Amino acid sequence: MKLPKDASEALSGHWLKWLLVAFIDIALLYVITLMYAQGETAFAMVILVLGSIGTWVFTSEKCYSFRYIYPSLLGVIMFVVFPLIYTVNIAFTNYSSTNLLTQDRVKQVHLQKTYTSGAEKFGFKLYQSGDNYQLQLINKNDKSQSFATDAFQFTDVTQTLTADLQQSEEQPEGQKLPLKKVIKLRNSLKAISVQTPEGNSLVMTSLREFGAMAPLYREGSDGELISNKDGSILKPDFEQGYYVDQNGETVSPGFTVYIGWDNFTRVLTDPGIQGPFLTIFIWTLVYAGLSVLFTLVVGLLLACLVQWEPLKESGIYRVFLILPYAVPAFISILIFRGLFNQNFGEINMVLNALFGIQPEWFTNEFLAKTMILIVNSWLGYPYMMILCMGLLKAIPEDLYEASAIDGANPLHNLRHITVPMIIKPLTPLLIASFAFNFNNFVMINLLTNGGPNLIDATTPAGATDILVSYTFRIAFGSTGQDFGLASAIAGLIFLLVGLIAWANMKATRSLQEH
């Protein structure tokens, strides 16, 4: 076995490697412990597993090849595989804007709730001198009794001040602030609690008053919460993900719990979701299919023309024809959104001048769908043209010679030579294009945002929504964000995409066999 020329250098490099691995592992272990301690078991596990595999790969001689692959695999596992698995996991929970927190956090929220307990009420005055403030509290029932706090400054965090009994004629330093300024400071004032000499804790109860506050709930046995106000009992309900009182009423906020297949059954049986889901699913297929068809037809036609030898200046056309592909899609789609605008859009102006019509591109269902297909064909044909140009070059010239001798016209050539020659290598690419359009979220979200809206839907759904944009609106729309339901639909889309991917693999394999 040959030794590297500079053995000592190699040795020190080895030593450095171990140090680096040890350092990274210690840092990771710290993060893992931290995450585990805060209850993020899933994250801690993922990092633990990936970290250990990484350590093994980079220290064992057996895995030499994997040292090169591991970094890229890490990217794929952490940012493709893990999010996919995590989505499926969320699909089985009721995670939504109403059930956002863990049960532990919700319990804390309830325990932090307070209510005005005592009858004692204090009017307050706020004095300012420079950066320092002072509060004066005057008992409403006994005006002669008043307290003043020490000088303090407003901070963002909650602070507790102590107040001392005042002599009647004593006044705090500085300027008394008018109500307008007090209103401006109200959020900072709310964070303040004042401790009186008797041991009462006072907080701001209204813009003019401080009053005694007590926590609304205390912890009972069995995870129950007992109200200090009226003695009623809240019990956590792990079926619904809410605390429930004796009458069975839920108390917000809710917490996240696993609810089994509920989200999936909702998609398949709830008429307010199932109806729009089917409509949207069919439109998604139509949209993706027609997009592929139109771009292919236009692209193939243009590719044939541009590659046609008698046309000498075709290079110029080629640059212009590729332009829609070169401009970033988010810009072109938004340009079209403006051009198609019903009142100010340039397209309607042209149509109005020529035919006297002003189509409602965004409110009429059929026109909105037409518009989307027009824009998508405009955006997508250059890709097909580029692909077809490459494939057309590979067709032997003498085939066309022979057909010309037989007196065939261009249409015959297209049908009997060009299409049969390119369809086989094109199939996997067409499937990939179908898959791309199937999930072409940017197009729908930027152009119509799914509108016009469907009427009979309980979740936000539009006539031009495709499955992914529908999912997006359920999860991140302006009304009732339902992450669980969105993930369930995403899970169903996974199956469809998997199906398309499988078809693509088959088409590619059959191509490679030839």
Place this chain on the structure above:
Amino acid sequence: MAMVQPRNLKYRVWAARLFLIAFVCMIMFPFLMIISVSLRSGNFATGSLIPENISLEHWALALGFNWTSADGTIIEPTFPVLSWLWNSVKVSVVTSSLILLLSTTGAYAFARFRFRFKQGLLESMMVLQMFPAVLALVAFYTIFDKLGNFIPWLGLNTHGALVLSYLGGVTMNIWLIKGYFESIDNALEESAAIDGATPWQAFRHILLPLSVPILAVVFILSFIGVIGEYPVASVLLQDVDKLTLAVGSKQYLNPQNYLWGDFAAAAVLTGLPITVIFLTAQRYLVSGLTSGGVKG
């Protein structure tokens, strides 16, 4: 050149030429229109394709200057277009560099080494690539929300999180680089190995300098891809100052605040450099796209 020519060739050439010119005009209409709109004054102005009165109002606003209109009121720029552009460029450059770093070594191993699971790994990465990130947006949102509790600069509303979320997109690049590595004869590396070079040294000192062109192509490809990425960025970023171009541009065409003219100037200003980069690199990109696709 075909030997047999139909008699009416001349007419056919002219028909094709006219068709192509008409088609190009149709394709160019939106672009010309947007340039024209960016030079009109006001956001609701209408007019012909060639504007009669050229106003630089929207361009001044897009470049971040105040604009004094004819009646003396001062209009301030509504959106920080230039910082959006800077955000986009920053995120794209960092992401593309990291992706290049991750995929080059991977491609080397796939091209040159023999090891277990090689074919399986490649194929499963290819299948996974077909699941777009838009399907896992809820997961991304939650993951980075929680991650932000431990590492603040990787939480929601940070560019760090955005860069990280893009690192899964290495598969296509591995394919491209792998294809290029395979086209390079490995005689040089073998002779280096005989002289005692480790595989890493052969990779670092021989293969890498030979592969600069494909590395440039992959960099530009992923740069363009990241600049145009919309779904993940729209979920992860919230502050107006932190948005990328793709997310920010949409704000102009809000039905409540419709700024068509301002959008036009911003679109031309930011779209032009990206388009030029694409057209310059087009030849390499096209061959990369088609070869990668056909082999895929």
